[in-house]
Amino acid sequence: MDLLLKQKDNLCFGILALVIVAIPVFVESKYYFIVLNVIGLNTLVVVGLNLLIGFAGQISLGHAAFYGLGSYFSGILTVNYGFPLWPAMLVGMLATGAVAYLIGYPSLKLRGNYLVMATLGFGIIINILMGELEQFTGGHDGLMGIPPLAIGGLTFDDDLKNFYLIWSFVFFFMLAARNLLNSRVGRALRAIKGSEVAANSLGVNTADYKVKIFVLSAMFASVSGSLYAHYITFISPSSYDFHYSIQVVTMVIVGGMGSLWGSLFGAGILTFISEALHIAKQYHIIAYGVFLCLVLVFLPEGIVVGIYNLFLKRKTRKLIIK
Amino acid sequence: MNRRLLTLVVMVIAVSFMVGSSLCYSAEPIKIAGIFALTGRAAHIGTAQKDAVLLAIDETNQQGGINGRMLEMVMADTESNPTKAVMALKKILESQDVVAIIGPTLTGTAMAMRGFIEKEKIPTFMHSGGDVILKAPLDKKNPNSMPKWTFKSPYKAADAMGKICQYMNQHGIKKIGFIYSNEGFGKDGVRNVKVQAPKYGVEIVAQEAFQPKDIDMTAQLTRINAKGVDAIIAWTVGPAMGIIAKNIKQLGIKAPLFECHGAGDPIFWKVAGESGEGVMMPSTKIVVADQLPDSDIQKKMILDYVKAYRAKFNREPGTMVAYGADAAFITVNAIKKVGPDRAKIRDAIENTTGYVGISGIYNISPQDHNGLSMDDIVMIKATKGGWKLLD
Numbered sequence: 001m002d003l004l005l006k007q008k009d010n011l012c013f014g015i016l017a018l019v020i021v022a023i024p025v026f027v028e029s030k031y032y033f034i035v036l037n038v039i040g041l042n043t044l045v046v047v048g049l050n051l052l053i054g055f056a057g058q059i060s061l062g063h064a065a066f067y068g069l070g071s072y073f074s075g076i077l078t079v080n081y082g083f084p085l086w087p088a089m090l091v092g093m094l095a096t097g098a099v100a101y102l103i104g105y106p107s108l109k110l111r112g113n114y115l116v117m118a119t120l121g122f123g124i125i126i127n128i129l130m131g132e133l134e135q136f137t138g139g140h141d142g143l144m145g146i147p148p149l150a151i152g153g154l155t156f157d158d159d160l161k162n163f164y165l166i167w168s169f170v171f172f173f174m175l176a177a178r179n180l181l182n183s184r185v186g187r188a189l190r191a192i193k194g195s196e197v198a199a200n201s202l203g204v205n206t207a208d209y210k211v212k213i214f215v216l217s218a219m220f221a222s223v224s225g226s227l228y229a230h231y232i233t234f235i236s237p238s239s240y241d242f243h244y245s246i247q248v249v250t251m252v253i254v255g256g257m258g259s260l261w262g263s264l265f266g267a268g269i270l271t272f273i274s275e276a277l278h279i280a281k282q283y284h285i286i287a288y289g290v291f292l293c294l295v296l297v298f299l300p301e302g303i304v305v306g307i308y309n310l311f312l313k314r315k316t317r318k319l320i321i322k
Numbered sequence: 323m324n325r326r327l328l329t330l331v332v333m334v335i336a337v338s339f340m341v342g343s344s345l346c347y348s349a350e351p352i353k354i355a356g357i358f359a360l361t362g363r364a365a366h367i368g369t370a371q372k373d374a375v376l377l378a379i380d381e382t383n384q385q386g387g388i389n390g391r392m393l394e395m396v397m398a399d400t401e402s403n404p405t406k407a408v409m410a411l412k413k414i415l416e417s418q419d420v421v422a423i424i425g426p427t428l429t430g431t432a433m434a435m436r437g438f439i440e441k442e443k444i445p446t447f448m449h450s451g452g453d454v455i456l457k458a459p460l461d462k463k464n465p466n467s468m469p470k471w472t473f474k475s476p477y478k479a480a481d482a483m484g485k486i487c488q489y490m491n492q493h494g495i496k497k498i499g500f501i502y503s504n505e506g507f508g509k510d511g512v513r514n515v516k517v518q519a520p521k522y523g524v525e526i527v528a529q530e531a532f533q534p535k536d537i538d539m540t541a542q543l544t545r546i547n548a549k550g551v552d553a554i555i556a557w558t559v560g561p562a563m564g565i566i567a568k569n570i571k572q573l574g575i576k577a578p579l580f581e582c583h584g585a586g587d588p589i590f591w592k593v594a595g596e597s598g599e600g601v602m603m604p605s606t607k608i609v610v611a612d613q614l615p616d617s618d619i620q621k622k623m624i625l626d627y628v629k630a631y632r633a634k635f636n637r638e639p640g641t642m643v644a645y646g647a648d649a650a651f652i653t654v655n656a657i658k659k660v661g662p663d664r665a666k667i668r669d670a671i672e673n674t675t676g677y678v679g680i681s682g683i684y685n686i687s688p689q690d691h692n693g694l695s696m697d698d699i700v701m702i703k704a705t706k707g708g709w710k711l712l713d
Binding site for chain 2: 029139
């Protein structure tokens with residue numbers, strides 16, 4: 001799988017860029033743009049999370065909190081303190097990274113899935129703080145009037161402009177993730193994925209790498225959160241609850257763990273399906289559940305990897321018949 | 323062979339969809355959007371409101387619609403989630419012929435949608451509870467930037483609290499304990515009770531919080547009771563309403579219990595059971611319509627609506643239903659008056675005065691996009707699985 005992706009990666013990035021540029025030519029509906037934008041935002045979080053789940057083999061149930069920290073740092077700094085837009089986003093990203101380091105450092109030194117518990121608790125604490133620190137966050141009424149992002153004279157104040165903004169971020173962050181995975185760090189991560197003991201015995205500081213990838217993955221979520229805050233211009237604690245953490249983990253698994261393009265498809269398909277299933281009225285949740293079951297039963301490696309494997313199987317069968 | 327069959331089936335389905343959707347409506351209907359929390363944590367409120375709005379629209383259609391044109395509701399689900407609410411809004415705004423929006427259910431979703439509604443200039447009648455929807459300026463730096471296109475049907479939470487305190491004043495209750503759920507709604511209650519209680523000579527001697535999902539509040543209630551209170555106010559919705567009533571009975575606390583304006587609903591009896599007996603609360607008149615004096619100008623209107631609601635859905639309407647119905651009726655009336663034009667509908671809604679609704683008499687103005695007052699609220703008491711009107 002990895003081999004295929006590496007060979008065809010550049011081609012895929014080319015196609016992605018083309019699709020991003022071409023979509024506005026064919027799509028006019030604001031609704032489709034907001035769906036695409038939400039897909040983009042989710043993809044950023046999922047790509048980051050997939051680095052952690054797919055390569056460090058650790059699960060985080062607190063990514064809603066990192067996503068939320070990004071949103072709230074951007075929101076609070078720009079609304080309450082008149083901070084300039086982009087530096088606020090950068091501060092949010094660095095601060096979220098620092099927080100992730102504080103959680104990751106002790107829990108990733110331990111063997112086993114202790115990060116799950118730490119992030120689970122952390123996510124709930126942050127969600128409660130969003131509601132309680134009223135003088136900063138606006139409490140449960142939410143924080144309103146967040147200004148849209150701007151470069152020079154260009155203000156990203158509608159769905160189309162935000163589409164270009166968000167998807168540029170997705171493109172470059174995916175590119176960065178790909179380059180990271182193909183570097184020395186990436187090889188170390190791959191070694192950890194293969195066998196942690198083997199990697200350790202060969203001199204790879206596994207704990208250190210795991211912490212680093214966790215911090216990076218939190219930063220991805222934070223950037224996505226900042227973009228969300230400036231796009232919707234209103235944030236409230238209910239957007240960052242435990243359900244969102246679960247949702248992004250599901251996207252990683254459905255897309256395919258350890259597959260960069262799987263992240264894009266996982267976020268895309270699940271966001272799209274949950275919208276499209278509204279045709280089923282109040283039964284859409286059941287339909288969504290059935291869809292998830294089908295994917296996990298028939299394509300347990302995730303959609304992208306699973307379908308590719310099916311394709312391979314078919315090819316070999318044809319060869320055998322011949 | 324197999325694949326060909328599959329392609330055929332898919333094509334037949336696709337074609338039938340296309341034909342079906344184009345044949346559905348021959349006459350051009352006027353479209354109103356309904357955005358509700360049909361799933362998620364507020365689903366029980368959202369579905370009740372959806373039914374209420376559907377009933378109002380059906381009624382108009384049975385009377386021949388508006389100038390021969392039927393009303394049609396385009397429905398969307400917020401899933402009780404702010405992001406999804408904005409997505410639902412954009413989806414609805416896709417079809418240009420939607421003239422007005424009714425909903426959403428939750429304050430958080432309403433706040434997320436508000437900015438976009440003002441930008442798109444579409445009249446929206448919300449039935450979410452939070453006063454913040456109308457109170458908070460759109461732009462923090464400009465306190466005069468009040469929402470122009472947004473209205474809301476439930477009376478102000480401050481007035482509901484005022485009504486309780488007024489009732490206490492009239493019945494010699496001086497010292498109270500206040501217990502609230504530690505989230506948006508409960509905290510709003512704390513702010514309000516601190517303003518309203520002193521107005522009516524009521525003193526708050528104890529104040530306790532609990533988490534929304536807690537299953538036992540005996541500790542907090544014991545502390546409140548120890549202060550020797552004359553009455554207890556509980557500000558929460560959902561299962562906690564019933565848990566508090568039960569705990570008070572278990573502890574043998576004699577002080578009467580008052581709950582919030584969301585409690586006057588069949589749900590209350592489901593969560594409280596027998597312990598609900600004797601709990602008092604402010605409410606809309608819908609749950610005690612048959613006990614109203616005949617001189618009450620709302621009585622006939624409410625009784626007619628309740629009858630229609632029972633006939634159609636075979637269950638009892640609660641307070642939440644009243645909010646949905648009023649939002650729908652006022653919007654429909656505005657369309658009747660000025661035709662399907664967004665800006666004109668907005669103006670017509672804003673000029674609604676003396677409208678006799680189910681929740682009260684609406685006097686909407688540019689300064690007050692709600693239009694209800696404290697006089698529209700009644701105090702009721704839970705008895706024998708039903709409600710008794712207090713005076």
